[in-house]
Amino acid sequence: xxxxxxxxxxxxxxxxxxxxxxxxxxxxxxxxxxxxxxxxxxxxxxxxxxxxxxxxxxxxxxxxxxxxxxxxxxxxxxxxxxxxxxxxxxxxxxxxxxxxxxxxxxxxxxxxxxxxxxxxxxxxxxxxxxxxxxxxxxxxxxxxxxxxxxxxxxxxxxxxxxxxxxxxxxxxxxxxxxxxxxxxxxxxxxxxxxxxxxxxxxx
Amino acid sequence: xxxxxxxxxxxxxxxxxxxxxxxxxxxxxxxxxxxxxxxxxxxxxxxxxxxxxxxxxxxxxxxxxxxxxxxxxxxxxxxxxxxxxxxxxxxxxxxxxxxxxxxxxxxxxxxxxxxxxxxxxxxxxxxxxxxxxxxxxxxxxxxxxxxxxxxxxxxxxxxxxxxxxxxxxxxxxxxxxxxxxxxxxxxxxxxxxxxxxxxxxxx
DNA sequence: AGACAATACGGAGGTAGGCTCCACATTGTC
DNA sequence: GACAATGTGGAGCCTACCTCCGTATTGTCT
Numbered sequence: 001x002x003x004x005x006x007x008x009x010x011x012x013x014x015x016x017x018x019x020x021x022x023x024x025x026x027x028x029x030x031x032x033x034x035x036x037x038x039x040x041x042x043x044x045x046x047x048x049x050x051x052x053x054x055x056x057x058x059x060x061x062x063x064x065x066x067x068x069x070x071x072x073x074x075x076x077x078x079x080x081x082x083x084x085x086x087x088x089x090x091x092x093x094x095x096x097x098x099x100x101x102x103x104x105x106x107x108x109x110x111x112x113x114x115x116x117x118x119x120x121x122x123x124x125x126x127x128x129x130x131x132x133x134x135x136x137x138x139x140x141x142x143x144x145x146x147x148x149x150x151x152x153x154x155x156x157x158x159x160x161x162x163x164x165x166x167x168x169x170x171x172x173x174x175x176x177x178x179x180x181x182x183x184x185x186x187x188x189x190x191x192x193x194x195x196x197x198x199x200x201x202x203x
Numbered sequence: 204x205x206x207x208x209x210x211x212x213x214x215x216x217x218x219x220x221x222x223x224x225x226x227x228x229x230x231x232x233x234x235x236x237x238x239x240x241x242x243x244x245x246x247x248x249x250x251x252x253x254x255x256x257x258x259x260x261x262x263x264x265x266x267x268x269x270x271x272x273x274x275x276x277x278x279x280x281x282x283x284x285x286x287x288x289x290x291x292x293x294x295x296x297x298x299x300x301x302x303x304x305x306x307x308x309x310x311x312x313x314x315x316x317x318x319x320x321x322x323x324x325x326x327x328x329x330x331x332x333x334x335x336x337x338x339x340x341x342x343x344x345x346x347x348x349x350x351x352x353x354x355x356x357x358x359x360x361x362x363x364x365x366x367x368x369x370x371x372x373x374x375x376x377x378x379x380x381x382x383x384x385x386x387x388x389x390x391x392x393x394x395x396x397x398x399x400x401x402x403x404x405x406x
Numbered sequence: 407a408g409a410c411a412a413t414a415c416g417g418a419g420g421t422a423g424g425c426t427c428c429a430c431a432t433t434g435t436c
Numbered sequence: 437g438a439c440a441a442t443g444t445g446g447a448g449c450c451t452a453c454c455t456c457c458g459t460a461t462t463g464t465c466t
Binding site (some may be wrong): 407408409410411412413414415416417418419420421422423424425426427428429430431432433434435436 | 437438439440441442443444445446447448449450451452453454455456457458459460461462463464465466
């Protein structure tokens, strides 16, 4: 139906070179200064002008999405691996931890991610990956609800947000490892309770 | 030992007038645009120059602390009221909700608050109120640990951060009421579990 | 190889907000 | 009423975001 035109013209070499250079520099700056890093500094470090950066990535979110592409692929790999786990409760636990790690890649990352999950406009380049993550969370959750101990009333979105909020706390630097452990324990106890009693009754 | 000089000179009338005007305008702008509201806009609305604003409140945190003063007093009143509740679990629940509401006064408020709780430098004017809130949380928590069902391993700081992270989610607008309810349920289940079993065993 | 058209580049420049500084105005006191 | 202390305002500098367009680079076609 639609006219398909896969690379009607060959990509110019400077385009791919600059794009890679920008992504590299952005990754470094986001790591060092969080998602609010100066885009002008990124452009300078990438050796391109501001205009070039904004042509490749019109918004900060677009640049973030580009940098996160690599991380997303890692997360997909981890998903496959976790899907092999027999115990659905343990799988859900591992997935929520993986999600939290993904959110914690850069300080301040949860903010644009949660915003993208909220506003379902197709304009935001982060919306697509977010929806994918929410769906995957829902799959692990449903398995744990059917054959494990996960609270039945929950939705994948709930756990998605919860992972985001813990990642946010991590990003602020306000929580040391002991506090983080406490939060994980509370959360995992909380979302597994409710169905546990039923199972114990049925068993 | 120290030289005490309580109001060596009478406060100038323009000082108190401007201070009040600034706080009023800031309250409005923080409400409307979150804690990142433009301080120049605040100054303009207060009818003062930028210099005056910055002399009264050298940093955004100082201005925030000023605006939060009123809220803090409300929270103290609520604390007194909650302290009357007989059931320590219920008291802890109410206090964490009150804390969360306090954090949710302005969009983006949890960020500077958590930062102030982390860095224990006396320079930050938000550190003092934060420490107070953490201490109060610890008191309610200890009561619930001794005579209720609260998990023994927890610290007041853990629940403080948890309340902050839920408030942060609220501020993003990513969570509707159903999701917020789910998060509260998970959290309250989670921080009450662990001791519950001991009590049931003892009972 | 050379020329041409399409495409991309870069940085100047406009906008906005944070924060400082100091000539001037206001205020309390004597 | 005069004087010293104190406060005021906004001009001005800085940093960052983002756009625009004259110029440079690249791929293609002959």
